[in-house]
Amino acid sequence: TVDGYVLLLRRGEDVGEAPGLLVFPGGHPEPGNVTLVDSDGTGDGDAHMADAEVKTQGARNLGAEIASHGAEVALQSGTDWDAAVTEELYDSMLREITEETGLPRCQLGKPRFIGAARRKEITEET
Structure with a gap:
């Protein structure tokens, strides 16, 4: 937040994944929100199949750059x-x-990438 705090959310007890645990807000990126304007002035949302591998590799490279040097440098x-x-x-x-806490966006600081979390389901077999 703008006053130097980190926000954690406690998941409800009646959810299927990670009930009752503290989590960082993660959001759900929407591919449809990523639209670029081509040179002919038309929008390009989802990757065309011919471009998919190039863009997927670009995303991998970008992820590695963010992890190594931070988003601003990447x-x-x-x-x-x-x-x-x-x-x-x-x-x-x-x-x-904003949706889950009601905090106005102006009260939130600039997001910073501090790491990625990977959840692992623990079952009786593992």
Whole structure:
């Protein structure tokens, strides 16, 4: 937040995944929110199949750059598509915080990438 706090959410007890646990707000990025304008002035949302592998590899490279150098530095060497995807990732976090807590967006600080969490289901077999 703008006053230097970190926000955690406690998941409800009646949810299927991670009931009752503290979690960082993560958001749900929407691919349809990532639209670039082509040189002919038309919008380009989802990747065309011919471009999918290039964009997927670009996303992998961008993720590695963010992990190594931070989002600000990574975006300086990325493409417009990389910048739009990164903007949607961070914007989705802010949307979730506002929706789930009622905190106005002006009370939230600039999002920072501090790591990625990977959940593992623990079953009796593991």
